[in-house]
Amino acid sequence: MxxxxxxxxxxxxxxxxxxxxxxxxxxxxxxxxxxxxxxxxxxxxxxxxxxxxxxxxxxxxxxxxxxxxxxxxxxxxxxxxxxxxxxxxxxxxxxxxxxxxxxxxxxxxxxxxPALVLRGDVVIGISTSGKVPALSRSLREYVQRVLPEDLEKIEEKLENIRSSLPKGKKRQELMVKLSKRFLNL
Ligand SMILES: C[C@@]1(CC(=O)O)C2=NC(=C\c3[nH]c(c(CCC(=O)O)c3CC(=O)O)Cc3[nH]c(c(CC(=O)O)c3CCC(=O)O)/C=C3\N/C(=C\2)[C@@H](CCC(=O)O)[C@]3(C)CC(=O)O)/[C@H]1CCC(=O)O
Ligand SMILES: NC(=O)c1ccc[n+]([C@@H]2O[C@H](COP(=O)([O-])OP(=O)(O)OC[C@H]3O[C@@H](n4cnc5c(N)ncnc54)[C@H](O)[C@@H]3O)[C@@H](O)[C@H]2O)c1
Incomplete structure (x- = not known):
C-alpha cells in the first residue's frame, strides 16, 4: 500500500x-x-x-x-x-x-x-513506502541529474510574480503558463 x-x-x-x-x-x-x-x-x-x-x-x-x-x-x-x-x-x-x-x-x-532534493523552497521527497530505500536513493540521484540547475531562481521569480498579483482566475492561468514556460514544457 x-x-x-x-x-x-x-x-x-x-x-x-x-x-x-x-x-x-x-x-x-x-x-x-x-x-x-x-x-x-x-x-x-x-x-x-x-x-x-x-x-x-x-x-x-x-x-x-x-x-x-x-x-x-x-x-x-x-x-x-x-x-x-x-x-x-x-x-x-x-x-x-x-x-x-x-x-x-x-x-x-x-x-x-524520503530521499530528499531541496532547492530553496522547492522540496522533492521520494519514497517506496518503506519497501526499497536504496531505490529511493537512486531515484533521488536520477531526479537531481535532470532538474534545471537554476530551479531555485525559477521558483523565486515565479513566487515574486505570484505575490505581486491579486488572487483569482487570471493569476491562476498566468502562473500555470509561466511555470510551463520556465521549464520548457
Ligand atoms: C530514503 C532514505 C532517507 C533517509 O535515510 O534519510 C531512507 N533510507 C535510505 C537509505 C538506505 N537505507 C538502508 C540502505 C541499505 C540498503 C537496504 O538495506 O535496503 C540504504 C541505501 C544507502 O544507504 O545507500 C537500510 C534500511 N533502511 C530501512 C531499513 C529497515 C527496514 O527496511 O526494515 C533498513 C535495513 C537496515 C539493516 O539491514 O540493518 C528503513 C527505512 N529507510 C528509509 C529511508 C525509510 C523508507 C524509505 C522509502 O520509502 O524508500 C525507512 C522505512 C525508515 C526511515 O529510515 O525513515 C535513505 C536514502 C537517502 C538518499 O541517499 O537520498
Ligand atoms: N533507516 C535507515 O535508513 C537505516 C539504514 C541503515 C541502518 N539502519 C539501522 O539503524 C540502526 C542504528 O544504526 P547505527 O549505525 O546508527 O548504529 P550505531 O551503533 O552507530 O549507533 C547506535 C546509537 O544508539 C545509542 N544507544 C544505544 N542504546 C541506547 C539507549 N537505550 N538510549 C539511547 N541511546 C542508545 C548508542 O549510544 C549509539 O549512539 C541499526 O539498527 C541499523 O540496522 C537504518
Missing amino acids: PYFPAFLNIENKEVVVIGGGKVAERKIEKLLLFKPRIKVIAPKITPLIESLEKEGKLSIVRRRFILKDIERAFLVIVAVNNIKLQKRVYMYCKKRNILCNAVDSPDFCTFIF
Whole structure:
C-alpha cells in the first residue's frame, strides 16, 4: 500500500533523536535543513553530532533514553539498534499523537524519511513506502541529474510574480503558463 506524502512545517518544533550513531547523524543532517529544535539522547555520540552541538545547532543528553525525554516532543526518531525500544517508543508516541520514526522497522513508524532534493523552497521527497530505500536513493540521484540547475531562481521569480498579483482566475492561468514556460514544457 503506498503512503500518503505530507509536507510538515517543523520550524522550532521539538524533535527528539534517540541514538547518536551513523544513522542518527544522517537523519539529523536532513532535519536541520528545516530548523527544528533537536535534542539527541544517547550515551555514545559521533564526532559530527558533537560538533553540531558546539555550533549551537542541537543539544545532547549523554545517557540512555527514558520515556520522560519525549513527553513534549512533536516528532521522535529512534535510531537505536534495539527493536524492543523501537516498539516501546512507538506505542508511547501512538497514544499521544507524537510522530514517530523507527529506523529499523517500518511497522513502528508513523512517518518515514524520503530521499530528499531541496532547492530553496522547492522540496522533492521520494519514497517506496518503506519497501526499497536504496531505490529511493537512486531515484533521488536520477531526479537531481535532470532538474534545471537554476530551479531555485525559477521558483523565486515565479513566487515574486505570484505575490505581486491579486488572487483569482487570471493569476491562476498566468502562473500555470509561466511555470510551463520556465521549464520548457
Ligand atoms: C530514503 C532514505 C532517507 C533517509 O535515510 O534519510 C531512507 N533510507 C535510505 C537509505 C538506505 N537505507 C538502508 C540502505 C541499505 C540498503 C537496504 O538495506 O535496503 C540504504 C541505501 C544507502 O544507504 O545507500 C537500510 C534500511 N533502511 C530501512 C531499513 C529497515 C527496514 O527496511 O526494515 C533498513 C535495513 C537496515 C539493516 O539491514 O540493518 C528503513 C527505512 N529507510 C528509509 C529511508 C525509510 C523508507 C524509505 C522509502 O520509502 O524508500 C525507512 C522505512 C525508515 C526511515 O529510515 O525513515 C535513505 C536514502 C537517502 C538518499 O541517499 O537520498
Ligand atoms: N533507516 C535507515 O535508513 C537505516 C539504514 C541503515 C541502518 N539502519 C539501522 O539503524 C540502526 C542504528 O544504526 P547505527 O549505525 O546508527 O548504529 P550505531 O551503533 O552507530 O549507533 C547506535 C546509537 O544508539 C545509542 N544507544 C544505544 N542504546 C541506547 C539507549 N537505550 N538510549 C539511547 N541511546 C542508545 C548508542 O549510544 C549509539 O549512539 C541499526 O539498527 C541499523 O540496522 C537504518
